[in-house]
Amino acid sequence: MASSALSRLSNINRHLKPTASLFDSDGASRMPVKISLEVSNALSRGHAVVALESTIISHGMPYPQNLETAKEVEAIVRTNGAIPATVAILDGIPCIGVSIQQLERLAILGTQARKTARRDIAHIVATKGNGATTVSATMFFASMVGIPVFVTGGIGGVHRHGENTMDISSDLTELGRTPVAVISAGVKSILDIPRTLEYLETQGVCVAAYKTNEFPAFFTEKSGSKMIFGNWQPSNCKKHGWSHFRAKPWALRCEMTTMPLEWVHCRVDTPEDCAQLIDASIKLKLGTGILIAVPIPKEHAASGSLIESAIQLALKEARDKNIIASKQDRLSLTALDIALVKNNAAIGAKISVALAQIRKGSDTGDDAQPVS
DSSP states (O other), X not given: OHHHHHHHHXXXXXXXXXXXXXXXXXXXXXXXXXXXXXXXXXXHTTOOEEEEOSHHHHTSSOXXXXXXXXXXXXXXXXXXXXXXXXXXXETTEEEESOOHHHHHHHHHHGGGSEXXXXXXXXHHHHTTOOEEXXXXXXXXXXXXXXXXXXXXXXXXXXXXXXXXXXXXXXXXXXXXXXXXEEEEXXXXXXXXXXXXXXXXXXXXXXXXXXXXXXXXXXXXXXXXXXXXXXXOOHHHHHHTTOXXXXXXXXXXXHHHTTSOSOOBOXXXXXXXXXXXXXXXXXXXXXXXXXXXXXXXXXXXXXXXXXXXXXXXXXXXXXXXXXXXXXXHHHHHHTTOOHHXXXXXXXHHHHHHHHHHHHHHHHHHTTTOOOOO
């Protein structure tokens, strides 16, 4: 309880100033990170804050649709009880939380704002450039200022034929080293989803599916990668559609060998479930992110077979035109259903609110357990 109070006082001291330092050096010039007053106040008071990326604004769709979408997503976060913190680099200054005027600037800049992953941050800051943050860069800045929840559309992954090209998104390595929960619609379906899940397992990343037994594939509900549960009681098997498994461990192991290799080992059914998962990871200081995969709402989901056919056609066209892998994402990005991002924003905000309530209970000692 005392350590929690000291931590809160430290946060208040840090967030009272809208501009925080990346480094506490002795006399050397400092690189500032600008935190908006609204975000700063929310963090210092322990209120719910949700980080948002800016690549979708500058690179995801044309102006003015991008601006309207950004405003709507921030409004959804607010409606569900949290404060939005859109992350971007403007004139070399990393900004956590932007004004309407800054949102409009990003929207008008469009692709003139550089698509910014972790590797690009130092260069854009050093050259006083403008950067629209991707998943990895947004996670980096969110973690720096203490925002544990980040909402996006979908994450990058292992590209198809990645076993030959070694083309793996930095989103995955960021999840393996940055303790931020990413709320997304899964992995972009143009990518190799089974290999992506294998890579996340190697990175020690907890992958949780929200209200589903199957990992979602961006703008389709299903990817073919199903759930496997840690508690194999007969009631659980039946509940989750696995009634054909026997209760005997040896029989279960025999049948598991015939199942696909790609699995999601964690299912969460409520924002509170998600918040407890995040809180446990933070308290254990695991140092890794969490991927919470939320299926796109049924009324907006496209047919999986239709999307798969379109993907194969797009990949063939990309090969025929010698389009490099980093540009293949753009073939699907402009067709992204806005409903997907909005749905994630609503769920992410609720998770952030639930997490703030858990932390508030921890600070007051409400969740203290007797030691036997």
